[in-house]
Amino acid sequence: MSLLEAALRAASVLAAFLVLPLLVGQAEHKVMAHMQGRLGPMYAGGFHGWAQLVADGVKFVQKEDITPRAADRWVFRLAPAVALIPYLLAMATIPIHPGVAAVDVPGSLVLVLAATSVGALGTLMAGWASANKYALLGGLRAAAQLVSYELPIVLALASIAMAGGSLSLMALTQAWSPWWLLWQLPGGLVFLVAACAELQRPPFDMPVADAELVMGAWTEYTGLRFAFFLLAEYAGIVVMSLLFAVLWLGGWHGPFEGTLGWLWTLLKGFGVAVLVIWVRVAWPRLREDQLQRLAWLWLVPIALAQLLLTGAGVVMGW
């Protein structure tokens, strides 16, 4: 790979990283509004408020950047970056078309898994370093939640890796067949639920719980740093949705896959993102004990059963 090509790929990932979360965010504004019988933002930008998030970004940039005096200065300031950058890394490895991924590494599945787990560390750092009891409580809750939901994600992905016989996302998607839609369905559902929880989205947003914890781990954050956390959440949705689209829904497989494959991947990913938004609108927040129950009594057993099923399938050569 020449230097120019590397720079080009890096730039394209950065562009995708800046555009796709905004797209998802705007979709959330609109979908959520319509699901609640509202219109959502209508003014910024003229046509149906398309520039709302850009305007929000400008607003965030203008705001003062405050670090509390008692805060653990460097940890506090680094936390948003720790939350945000791993998703950039993860996005770089997700293939949207045969041969079209910014970096095509052999073990990209493991890389994505590792990167998304690091993202959650940002919340922990923020909660610990803020010197604020709400933030600390949010951080503790986040820790409990991330420990619980990391496991189902790993198990669900392990099942896919077994089925495709590879640890590379590209190879896995090439191995995908429509039959997987049924065969890997339980694991897929587990992954969707766990991904929502990993992103601390409603209905799994106890660490933030703005009604009881004043925005949880992000309580002390202002301006751009707060915006980075929000951006990390949306980038996380993009990464998780694309991952689901690539692994469970077959990525670029579909009509005209030779030329329009990348569009299929993006469309499927967007569909999953809308599903994530839909879930947010439809369901109330879980209680802490319900959250743990769901993870340990439902998701982990189902994921294990899926692993068993996949193992049987691979051995029998389905």
Place this chain on the structure above:
Amino acid sequence: MRPLPGILKGLITTARTALRPTHTAEYPDVAPELPPRSRGVIALLEENCTSCMLCARECPDWCIYIDSHKETIPATTEGGRDRQRNVLDRFAIDFSLCMYCGICIEVCPFDALHWSPQFEYAEVDLLDLLHEKDRLGGWMASVPPPPALDEKAAEPAEIAAANRPARGAGLAGGAGGAGGSGPRMPRTVRPRAAGSPRPDAGSPPPDAGSPPPDAGEASP
């Protein structure tokens, strides 16, 4: 799997709402349809106000400011007593404190305060929410006419009183002796001096036929 039906119901409800047209009122572009008794702002009808201070006293937030002074009106008849009248100098409501409870309007005995449905008077400076007399008076123009009385409702008290047939016409000492038309003059009740004959006990009182004694005719 107990919560499953509820979970699906939530999804279905939100999806169905998303497919229906929205019912958002696009407020700044489309004026809202306010119910007739909306509490927008309080209007003052200054002519009616007697500066009795009832509203200011009852206001839970003490956000009504009233200053008044008394003026003496000279007697109109010779030897009469001068009368005094309250003149309103300042009447202000601080809408940054007001909680729109409507108590002031309820207690005003003279219908000087009214609800106006105007609600667009937000200000950049908090101090500008203190509406003085003229501004409060200006809101009067937007006060809707009072709703019509119910068909079967009793007549308003003043109309009922005016239409009441004159009572005791022709009786000795009756104050309504003026043919029974027009409002009856109120009868002045004054303490009787001990030992004097009851005025209506058969014999006509000494001043029968003359107009009823007024305040101008001081009793001995």
